[in-house]
Amino acid sequence: MTIIHSSGFPRIGAQRELKQAQEAYWSGRIDADRLEQSGRELRARHWQLQADAGLDLIPVGDFSWYDTLLDLTVTLGVVPARFEWSGGEVDLDTVFRMARGRAPSGTAAAACEMTKWFDTNYHYIVPELEAEQRFALSSQQLFVQVSEAQTAGHRVKPVLPGPLTWLWLGKTKGAEFDKLSLHDALLPVYSELLHRLQSLGIEWVQIDEPILALDLPPAWRNAFESTYSRLQTPGLKKLLATCFGPLQENLELVTHLPVEGLHLDAVRAPQELAMAVDKLPAYKVLSVGIVDGRNIWRTDLDTALLQLDNLQQRLGERLWLAPSCSLLHVPVDLASETALDPEIKPWLAFAVQKLEELFALKQALDGNLSRVTGALSASRQAVNARKNSGRTHNRAVRDRIAAITGDLSRRNRPYAERAGIQRSALDLPRYPTTTIGSFPQTAEIRRLRRDFKRGILDSNTYRNRILREIEQVIRKQETLGLDVLVHGEAERNDMVEYFGEQLEGFTFTANGWVQSYGSRCVKPPILFGDVSRPQAMTIDWITHAQSLTDKPVKGMLTGPVTLLNWSFVRDDQPRAATCLQIALALRDEVLELEAAGIRIIQIDEAALREGLPLRRQDWQRYLERAVHAFRVTASGVADVTQIHTHMCYSEFNDIIESIAVMDADVITIETSRSDMELLDAFEHFDYPNEIGPGVYDIHSPNVPETGDIVALMKKAAQRIPAERLWINPDCGLKTRGWPEVERALSNMVNAADILRG
Numbered sequence: 001m002t003i004i005h006s007s008g009f010p011r012i013g014a015q016r017e018l019k020q021a022q023e024a025y026w027s028g029r030i031d032a033d034r035l036e037q038s039g040r041e042l043r044a045r046h047w048q049l050q051a052d053a054g055l056d057l058i059p060v061g062d063f064s065w066y067d068t069l070l071d072l073t074v075t076l077g078v079v080p081a082r083f084e085w086s087g088g089e090v091d092l093d094t095v096f097r098m099a100r101g102r103a104p105s106g107t108a109a110a111a112c113e114m115t116k117w118f119d120t121n122y123h124y125i126v127p128e129l130e131a132e133q134r135f136a137l138s139s140q141q142l143f144v145q146v147s148e149a150q151t152a153g154h155r156v157k158p159v160l161p162g163p164l165t166w167l168w169l170g171k172t173k174g175a176e177f178d179k180l181s182l183h184d185a186l187l188p189v190y191s192e193l194l195h196r197l198q199s200l201g202i203e204w205v206q207i208d209e210p211i212l213a214l215d216l217p218p219a220w221r222n223a224f225e226s227t228y229s230r231l232q233t234p235g236l237k238k239l240l241a242t243c244f245g246p247l248q249e250n251l252e253l254v255t256h257l258p259v260e261g262l263h264l265d266a267v268r269a270p271q272e273l274a275m276a277v278d279k280l281p282a283y284k285v286l287s288v289g290i291v292d293g294r295n296i297w298r299t300d301l302d303t304a305l306l307q308l309d310n311l312q313q314r315l316g317e318r319l320w321l322a323p324s325c326s327l328l329h330v331p332v333d334l335a336s337e338t339a340l341d342p343e344i345k346p347w348l349a350f351a352v353q354k355l356e357e358l359f360a361l362k363q364a365l366d367g368n369l370s371r372v373t374g375a376l377s378a379s380r381q382a383v384n385a386r387k388n389s390g391r392t393h394n395r396a397v398r399d400r401i402a403a404i405t406g407d408l409s410r411r412n413r414p415y416a417e418r419a420g421i422q423r424s425a426l427d428l429p430r431y432p433t434t435t436i437g438s439f440p441q442t443a444e445i446r447r448l449r450r451d452f453k454r455g456i457l458d459s460n461t462y463r464n465r466i467l468r469e470i471e472q473v474i475r476k477q478e479t480l481g482l483d484v485l486v487h488g489e490a491e492r493n494d495m496v497e498y499f500g501e502q503l504e505g506f507t508f509t510a511n512g513w514v515q516s517y518g519s520r521c522v523k524p525p526i527l528f529g530d531v532s533r534p535q536a537m538t539i540d541w542i543t544h545a546q547s548l549t550d551k552p553v554k555g556m557l558t559g560p561v562t563l564l565n566w567s568f569v570r571d572d573q574p575r576a577a578t579c580l581q582i583a584l585a586l587r588d589e590v591l592e593l594e595a596a597g598i599r600i601i602q603i604d605e606a607a608l609r610e611g612l613p614l615r616r617q618d619w620q621r622y623l624e625r626a627v628h629a630f631r632v633t634a635s636g637v638a639d640v641t642q643i644h645t646h647m648c649y650s651e652f653n654d655i656i657e658s659i660a661v662m663d664a665d666v667i668t669i670e671t672s673r674s675d676m677e678l679l680d681a682f683e684h685f686d687y688p689n690e691i692g693p694g695v696y697d698i699h700s701p702n703v704p705e706t707g708d709i710v711a712l713m714k715k716a717a718q719r720i721p722a723e724r725l726w727i728n729p730d731c732g733l734k735t736r737g738w739p740e741v742e743r744a745l746s747n748m749v750n751a752a753d754i755l756r757g
């Protein structure tokens with residue numbers, strides 16, 4: 001019998017119940033008991049659903065109130081001093097304060113850093129490690145949940161981040177030291193955790209070590225052998241799981257580790273399966289991640305079975321099946337999509353459907369073909385329908401791509417010359433102040449959009465109400481004294497979905513939410529066909545905003561790479577080709593904004609970095625294509641038109657040269673949480689254009705003080721000439737409330753005044 005299992009199910013709930021509970025708790029509308037209750041309900045429901053789908057092992061440990069890596073961090077007792085934890089069980093509010101700076105109880109403190117999980121749009125909270133770091137088992141949460149699932153009658157397989165992945169993703173604080181040196185202190189506690197699981201009657205535990213798909217220094221590679229030898233726990237079997245890419249030089253290493261099973265991502269690295277089987281000792285299980293956990297296309301079950309038949313002949317009962325990675329990265333259930341384009345819907349599979357696919361594969365492999373003939377033929381039909389659909393190809397788009405020449409990706413003059421032209425045209429003060437685009441999305445704004453979507457508001461009324469919102473934010477910004485204004489993005493529920501809805505080639509879901517971080521969920525559009533722009537997307541809003549003020553208003557677009565990276569993208573042609581199609585469509589919008597009198601245009605590339613391949617050897621190619629797509633989008637404008645871009649991260653050092661090649665006149669980036677760490681990049685590389693290092697951490701409700709902003713900017717001015725510096729928040733303000741935003745921006749403007757003086 002083939003065992004099927006999974007690395008995790010989306011924890012947010014089909015109706016985003018997790019988000020509602022979290023936010024209700026943070027705002028004081030429900031108490032901790034009610035919060036815990038909603039967590040128990042979600043877990044119970046998801047376990048049952050997976051059991052009903054036929055999974056043989058049910059994952060526990062994939063639920064989290066914020067982030068599973070953070071959960072391991074607190075379980076190991078790694079709580080930075082500023083959170084004033086005095087030992088014992090780490091309470092929920094401390095977890096929330098680490099994640100977001102504040103919680104209903106406990107003093108507010110600077111939140112821990114947050115960054116993207118490998119090449120996904122999921123964010124984890126970065127562990128902070130000290131040279132003398134101590135570890136102690138400090139949370140019962142995992143054990144409580146294991147017992148909960150067992151009581152409900154499930155055969156439980158806890159899932160945990162591996163010790164080496166956890167260490168690798170951590171960040172050293174204080175004097176620089178080798179993180180691996182913490183290994184000796186960490187392992188006994190990790191081992192204690194495993195013993196506790198064994199004593200709860202657990203047979204299999206899954207330990208995720210996705211860093212095995214990265215380029216690892218030799219010391220880290222060597223550490224695997226000793227780590228897993230030391231984690232031997234009599235009576236407990238370990239499934240070592242990797243995902244997101246080929247293991248390459250780590251494959252050999254992994255097959256020989258002292259663990260009882262190995263999970264491989266067969267979607268990202270199918271070529272390694274046969275090799276793995278060759279090397280795998282006869283006592284080990286191979287779990288094949290055959291169903292794509294990162295994308296929403298239906299599995300071609302026939303092709304999968306061909307692949308698996310071979311493996312089964314060689315492995316027999318030692319073959320397990322699973323999604324390639326946690327299903328956290330896909331929406332919950334396609335069945336709830338009643339309004340989805342009927343031609344496209346059958347091409348898709350969300351988390352629930354992916355479990356059904358696993359079950360069908362299992363039945364087929366186990367010789368119960370007759371039980372799944374329906375599923376197999378439905379799959380075959382859908383896969384063929386997609387292959388032959390006229391909806392995925394557009395002749396005009398393809399002709400235009402074929403006609404692209406070098407000129408299309410070059411501005412007329414170099415930045416050094418453009419800067420002077422722009423300076424005299426825009427006449428901005430030194431240290432110009434601006435924001436990244438969105439302003440708080442109040443309940444009223446969200447209701448407005450919802451009512452419009454549901455047809456309760458007609459388009460005229462809706463338009464007028466949005467125009468009124470725009471007017472309000474323009475007035476607010478003028479009162480605050482900002483220099484470059486924005487229209488506030490009230491019409492956008494999401495910076496990607498808004499464009500996806502208007503571009504040809506995309507379709508979108510009603511409820512296809514995926515967790516990005518904490519309570520923040522996104523609904524990635526589905527990019528299924530050739531992309532084109534049937535009509536203008538932003539001109540009406542932006543020109544209205546500009547008509548209300550003499551100050552420049554930034555036109556605001558999401559860039560091609562970000563639209564690509566934050567969508568579920570077709571897998572039937574290279575991503576670079578799809579990206580270029582988006583770039584051409586956006587280029588038309590840029591030119592139309594310019595023609596309508598907009599003097600500054602921001603093209604957000606929030607997600608450019610997270611698309612970086614996991615292996616260095618693949619970076620150059622990705623970056624060249626990404627930069628090219630951006631330049632195709634941006635380069636049609638006159639020299640006097642100022643192009644901005646924005647990126648949501650501060651790890652800049654290793655890609656700064658490519659970012660410079662994008663040749664945006666101004667870039668704004670995140671950096672306040674990491675204390676201007678990005679400046680390190682400027683030690684070795686002179687960034688030639690203008691830059692706005694974020695001075696306001698918008699992921700936290702805390703308001704930055706004027707003095708802190710001045711200090712951050714002074715730090716920046718040591719490395720970047722003041723005439724090339726801008727002052728702005730880390731990112732858009734849509735998730736924040738007005739009172740804090742007004743105070744923060746007012747402090748920002750005061751800081752600019754002080755710096756100018």
Ligand code: GLN
Pocket residue numbers: 436437438439489495556604606646647648731732733734
């Ligand atoms: N312009 C967008 C906003 O302000 C940028 C958001 C982002 O970078 N994630 O919301």
Ligand code: ZN
Pocket residue numbers: 436606646647648730731732
């Ligand atoms: Zn951002």
